[in-house]
Amino acid sequence: MDLEAMTVDAEGTLYVDRDDAERGSEGPFYTVYATDDASERWGYLCSACETVDNAMDTMGRIVCNQCPNVRKPDEWDAAHE
Template sequence: MPTDRDAVETPRGETVYVDRAQAERGAKGRFYVAYTAPGTDHKWGFFCGNCESADNAMDTMGRIECNSCGNVRKPDEWDAAHE
């Protein structure tokens, strides 16, 4: 299990561990997978590589949006009825 993850602080003061080898493509930059501990598979969420922020949200369709810079990842599934 990898332990070479960057420790970052979330807006709530939690420490999460960012794995820069695992990323999702966003419009302005990558979203990196963040974990609850350095040597675990338990995902915490995503970290915005564009503005280096952990303040982002993911909806039920897999769309990720950074609340700090507006970086966005398109949803896994898309349906015109959702617009």
């Protein structure tokens, strides 16, 4: 696994796996790890704006807080709307 180091002011150094992605509406969300050996998953990097400022809900929806990139939920239930 080839991880790319990136420095985030509030978090320090994080490691991005650009081979592991989730489809987003504006571009993929790449998996981010807190450790260089990928033993501690941290979150996601939005490829549309290159930020880690995003959130995931309990249904698996990922929403970037800086741009309109969104990943649809894994499961959808009309009762949640």
